[in-house]
Amino acid sequence: MNYNDTLEFLYSSLPMYQRIGKAAYKSDLDDTIRLDNYFGKPHREFITIHIAGTNGKGSVSHILASVLQSAGYKTGLYTSPHFIDFRERIRVNGKMAEEEYIVDFVKDNKGIIQELEPSFFEMTVALAFLYFKQKDVDIAVIETGMGGRLDSTNIITPRLSIITNIGFDHTQFLGETLEKIAAEKAGIIKNQVPVVIGRSQNEVRDVFTTKAREMNSEIYFADDNFSVVKRTKGDNKYENVFDIYRKGIPLVRELYTDLAGDYQALNIITFMQAFELLQNSLELSTDSLRCGLRHVKDNTGLIGRWQIMRESPLVICDSSHNYDGLRHAISQLMKMKAGKLHFIFGIVNDKDVDSILGLFPGEAEYYFTRASIPRALNHEILREKAVKYSLRGKAYSSVDDAYNSALSNADAGDIIFIGGSIFVVADFLKDFSNK
Secondary structure (H helix, E strand, O other): OOOOHHHHOOOOOHHHHHHHHHHHHOOOOOHHHHHHHOOOOOHHEEEEEEEEEEHHHHHHHHHHHHHHHHHHEEEEEEEEEEOOHHHHHHEEEEOOOHHHHHHHHHHOHHHHHHHHHOOOOHHHHHHHHHHHHHOOOOOOEEEEEOOOOOOOOHOOOOEEEEEEEOOOOOHHHHHHOHHHHHHHHHHHHHOOOOEEEEOOOOOOOHHHHHHHOOOOOOEEEEHHHEEEEEEEOOOOOOEEEEEEEEOEEEEEEEEEEEOOOOOOOOHHHHHHHHHHHHOOOOOOHHHHHHHHOOHHHHHHHOOOOEEEOOOOEEEEEEOOOOOHHHHHHHHHHHHOOOOOOOEEEOEOOOOOOOHHHOOOOOEEEEEEEOOOOOOOOOOOHHHHHHOOOOOOOOEEHHHHHHHHHHHOOOOOEEEEEEEOHHHHHHHHHHHHOOO
């Protein structure tokens, strides 16, 4: 099998949550542990940092990996899902795993894969951990998939656990209240392993402090200690500049980052608390902090976060896909000077569509679409739901058709925003790279 054949085998043979949803979800770690035992527990051969949360965990993972790389560590990075290439999930010092490795892994281990019939995510975690071991990484930053307690990544004992925030997402699996969702995320807190909580939300603070006490783990609420102020720095759409404060006292001035979304301020706060805790044991310098933040995308290959694709009209794609994430993205768009806003919008069918639609401005032009996955909400149904919120536009059966229409309708001073679903952004990035 070549690389494409191998991926087709995996996609067709293993249940994949991103494509089919609930049918791929497992409520235990049994197969994950069996796979881990089969491969000899490879995650024990390197330091790990574990990151969960409703929003921001991908950005925090990439920021942390970039700073570790800048400090000279051979750094593994496991994230999900991918946008264009499956290998985006598994990187060492920013470079994706080789196609040949994926092909050989599946060929050499087809027997155990067919015997256990793991989920796509379970198999991918096993593959990543074995790859990191064979590449002899010093440290690996591991992002959870959906929850925490039952996530396949939760077999590691990390140097540090991080939970970015808690919001309403995947409620059919994690619970209908913030407290229940927090309890699932808190499942990554390990015995005597310190934990960083990015946002000290009143509704869930006690959930985390209670769990940390049970596990004899030191707990740090990042926003109790750190704050950031965004600097105005010309009209550069491609970067942010922050001043960092600790307990109200200036700590780092003019910290540049190539991550342009305003919401990155929240992720920087979470990261700074983690950086402080890791600084001494890993010998992380201010120089590695500045260099790592300045070059996150170059160092790690991060895409799909407030990514500017074109200048005139301004085209932005962003993978915010739930209420909390989209609230921040739309807020930033509304502050920008533009002739008109054009939203290319699609969503998966298990999200709270009504609460999300209520965020969008009525005066924009909409291009309702669907991603090329079975979970995508039908574009015509989405358009009909949007009418209730005075959101007007046409429906398109593909993201590419929606984008072409928006591009033909937009004037030079307009903004086209592509989002609502990671998979809408993924389709757009694939089509854009092929143009």
